[in-house]
Amino acid sequence: MSLKRVVITGIGAVSPLGSDSLEMSQGLEASLSAVQYMEGWDTYKGLRCLVAAPAKAKDEHLIPRQSRRSMGSMSIYSVQAAQEALNDSALPTEILKTGRVGCIIGSTMGGAKSINDVYENMASQRDLTQLTSMKFFQCMSHTAALNVSQYLGINGVVMATSAACASGLQAIGTAYDLIRLGSQDVILCGGAEELHPTVTASFDILFATSTKYNDRPQLTPRPFDANRDGLVCGEGAGIIVIESYEHAMARSAKIHAEIIGYQTCASGLHISQSSKEALASSMRGALAAAQINSKDIDYINAHATATLQGDKEEADAIREIFGDKVPVSSLKGYMGHTLGASGGLELIASLFMMRSGRIYPTKNLENVADDCQGIWHVQKPLKRPLNFILKNAFALGGINASIVLKRLSQ
């Protein structure tokens, strides 16, 4: 059986930089930081990171109440991003109900605010009578996927990948595999996440958040920098439409890029620490699947969240495979770490770079840390043809994912 080729034909983004993909690209071009001080977060005892990157979504009331009632903010971002991606793809809406179109959206967990609301009621008052029928739909791990599929009437494969910060890239990789195998013709896929003090707290407890820049939010996070001190949480949704190459060609679709390789793997070593060997294995696996060599890659969009340990391991892994021959940048300095959404949002940003031939530098990278040396850090905008891009996403649990994108001339 021959595997099908898979192409990206639509993109949609709700991000800290704006309510659609155009606003995100404009924010990146202008080198804006969406990180801000979060009013009220200082009331949480023990929370040291008081900055974050909230999403800028469109008015949620544009979604009818009966569709919106089951949506927390993560699902609202997902629906808005999916609608943009669908519009961009120009897919005929009748195809959504054929069973040949799927929806796979990953996130770390269900809606953080709704989960918190439920437990505030249940734990402090042991009271179920105030819980509405919709809370559980907002709390479920597949809340984004189910809400998008219900809203758009998609009746093919609907599922959610959940591997913390690799969730979004795993969703795209899983969708890629399903289309390659011929199980689906088209899949809306990507990642989503919503911001909440409890989400930042989960990293803060592990000493993984940025805590020294609460009075200067725009200077953090600082991937690969000597003065990096941890990650900053963000939120949003990055959704793409992917389909088989034949399907796209048959309808004369506009093609953003082809996905030619995907790998996901775990370290099996440590629950929170990244492993150079596992990160390298993920990248090597994606290159092998794409049937290209490391020297073919024109740019690496790093995961690099600005944690002390994670950035070092990723730099080590990149150096081992690519040396200092391939430009590398991280986008966390612009939008924070959008966690489950980051795979989708940053892959879309990588498509902008591929289209323009202009690499966004690592924002806030002023002095490369000693432990991140030896790779080609992009510290100012860099023009070059980008025919092959490698996108990484790494997660707690030692879980890694990498995808290779190829530019197609049309």
Add this chain to the structure above:
Amino acid sequence: MIKEEVIKRINKVFEKDFEIDLKRLKPDAQIFNDLGLDSLDIVDLVVALQKEFSVTIRDDARVRNIRTLNDIYDFILLLGEERKKENIKE
């Protein structure tokens, strides 16, 4: 409770929780057919009414007979009367 006050508070629930314009809230409006609520909305309506009037109605069989807004007004007023009688007995 005065009927006008009960009507105002119930209508407020419909306006806030179900985003229905006050102009559409006629006493004879059918909750499902005219106001567009469905079975899941009824679960949330019960939660909202319990909170608004500090009553427990989730397992009250009479809820199943409610069809119109006026049925809700009357039901809440009846609960008020029943509570008053209970208080007198005590």
